[in-house]
Amino acid sequence: MIDVFSWATPNGHKIHIMLEECGLPYRAIPVNIGAGDQFAPDFLAISPNNKIPAITDPEGPDGKPISLFESGAILVYLAGKTGKFLPARDRARYEVLQWLMFQMGTVGPMLGQTNHFRQYAKEKIPYAIERYSNEARRIYGVIDKRLSHSEWLGCSEYSIADIATFPWLRSWQNQGIVLDEHPHLKAWFEKIAARPAVQRAVTVLAGLRKPLMDDKAREVLFGKTQYEKH
Template identity: 70%
Template sequence: MIDVYSWATPNGHKIHIMLEECGYRLGKDWLAHPIDIGAGDQFKPDFLKISPNNKIPAIVDPNGPDGKPISIFESGAILLYLAAKTGKFLPKSTRAKYDVLQWLMFQMGGLGPMLGQNHHFRTYAPEKIEYAINRYTNEAKRLYGVLDRQLSKHPFIAGKEYSIADIAIFPWTRNWKNQGIEIDEFPHFKKWFEKISARPAVRRGVEVLTNLRKPLTDDKARDLLFGASQYQKRK
């Protein structure tokens, strides 16, 4: 039984989807342990032991590569671990593998951080800063354009086959409306998005822990996520 410490966010959903796509079933093969990031669960000592950067998700697999338990944080690393463990969604050939890995890095280093900043300044920032909103909305449009061009040539993000690149990117694009995106402007992306949305494992994955998530309305939660609490020194 793989223990998943997570929350209903894009990075959390990556792992929920991957586990379900790999044939693992929630409650049978893996458990979802909620880390309520609006309540400060990410700063608790037990969680920091497995996720020193106080971010979700993190996993503990009792059957690691050497037969011993292993804990892993960072969603990209977890995707690579599960792909290696199951032999799924990461090609064996060197060329095809790097086709996938470059798009995984695109998500980890670009798409995720930029869409996160976009969402923050458009939705959560205590004051509306026009420069920041325009900066990150325009960058979001540029990134969707990159995806649209890639998907005009391939059925999936990294080529002919569904991979961890698709699994990593999809959850970050589910909120395209709030990111200031007009999806019809990106027809190839739209076709891909609808195709991925229809996958049964994806549907199951994006429902995990969603019943626990609440709208961000109180000042304490805002401080835990965006304020001084983030910068306290921790042992």
């Protein structure tokens, strides 16, 4: 059984969705990032960047246990382990991987900053809010254009590119997005949201997450605790 050390965030839900879609047995171990669980030595041993998610698989590729951090790497690993959601054909495989990298390098970081400055920052900085809200609209436009001529984000098949990107777009309202302005993206989003595996996955650990962030959690996530040696 795979252990997934996670929390109910977009990056956590990527892996929850993949595990549910693949039908792999797993155990979700909560890492409360607002309480500082990500700095525990046992967690840092498998995730040295102190970020969720991370996994341990007792049945690694050589028959020995393996641990992995970084959600994109975990998705590629699980796709390789199961032969699902990453095409074997070279062209389609590279198309999927480029959109996975787009999620890892652009969608996640930029929408993360959008959420931060619009929702969580104690000081409302107009320049930052405008900067990242505009970037969010640009990103949604890029995805919508892609989906105007492709049923799925990565290739002609549902893949880890879709699985990685979908959770980050669930907060579209908080990101200042009007979903109706992106009709191709909206249709894609609703199609993924209707998948039974996705519906199960987005409930994983969700009951443990506080809807509002208190000052202690804000300090742990964004303050000096984040930059101390652990």
